[in-house]
Amino acid sequence: MLRQQQRQLREYLNRKRNVEEANKRLGDVKRLREALDTNKPIPSDLRGTELPNGNMIVADGNDCVIDDEYRLCGTYDPRILITTSQKPTGPCIRFAKEFALMVPNSTRVNRGQMNEEELMELCKAQGCTDYIQFSGSDGEGRPTLMVISHLPYGPTAHFTIRQLMLRSDLSEKPPKMKQALPHLIFHNFDGQIGHRIMRILKFIFPKPSTIDDQDTRVISFINLGNDVIYVRHHTILSNSTLRKFRQHDPALKDMTTSQKDSLLENIDLDEQGPRFTLEPFKIIRGIPGQKYADIEWQRSYYVRKSAKILGTQNL
Missing domain, CATH: 3.40.50.10480 (Brix domain)
Structure with a gap:
């Protein structure tokens, strides 16, 4: 068992080194992309070096490498x-x-x-x-x-x-807490550290299957722009309006955004707590x-x- 753990640790550290090298390459690609887009001289430390893969240069602006530790999350329920x-x-x-x-x-x-x-x-x-x-x-x-x-x-x-x-x-x-699998809401976690924090918080919860007609639990992680995460735990009460959204009622396609918002105002939320x-x-x-x-x-x-x-x- 000890030899197996040592081997797994070596493999993990090797993968982390590869991720760090990939992050450095992506940083160089981002600087090169900015220089080409703004018609500015290429940074001196990038001159005379081998350019990364051309596919990386035309990639989108997402310079965040997928967390290797969570590559299998979602395929099993966490404990x-x-x-x-x-x-x-x-x-x-x-x-x-x-x-x-x-x-x-x-x-x-x-x-x-x-x-x-x-x-x-x-x-x-x-x-x-x-x-x-x-x-x-x-x-x-x-x-x-x-x-x-x-x-x-x-x-x-x-x-x-x-x-x-x-x-x-x-x-x-609050009423007795339901044991249904919660649905998660993350808002304003688009930074690199925010994306990392979001994955750490998200994968302690199991993946919900489908939304049924029973009471639904929702846990919200909201960042208002001050780097403080507001955690709230609510229960969505079942009603006819919510069923329309769950079942993708065809009548919703002909409604404007304001009309849909007015329907959503009828949905009741019960705070379950704790709040922090x-x-x-x-x-x-x-x-x-x-x-x-x-x-x-x-x-x-x-x-x-x-x-x-x-x-x-x-x-």
């Missing part, structure tokens, strides 16, 4: 292990329970005195695909840190949790407890810049 820090507070335990209800095929375990290396061995032995941990505490005991790690070799994303509101804290008591925001600040190429893991991206604080990290839109 998630959710836990907390070693000495969690009461709100942290309740949030872990509610988050386990949000994510299908997830199992919440009490960590006890297990360290990170033992937790990773437990996840691999149980065949888990992702690991989620909540820790930290604000003035009221609510967790402030969320870690999502894709097994067995990463990546691992770190988020800051803010504005947490549990189901019990909502103004109206996520602020990503670090992505590493490894798993928790792994030494010498490379930092793929880290937020730079106290830097004057207007560039958006997750998306380019301002809402």
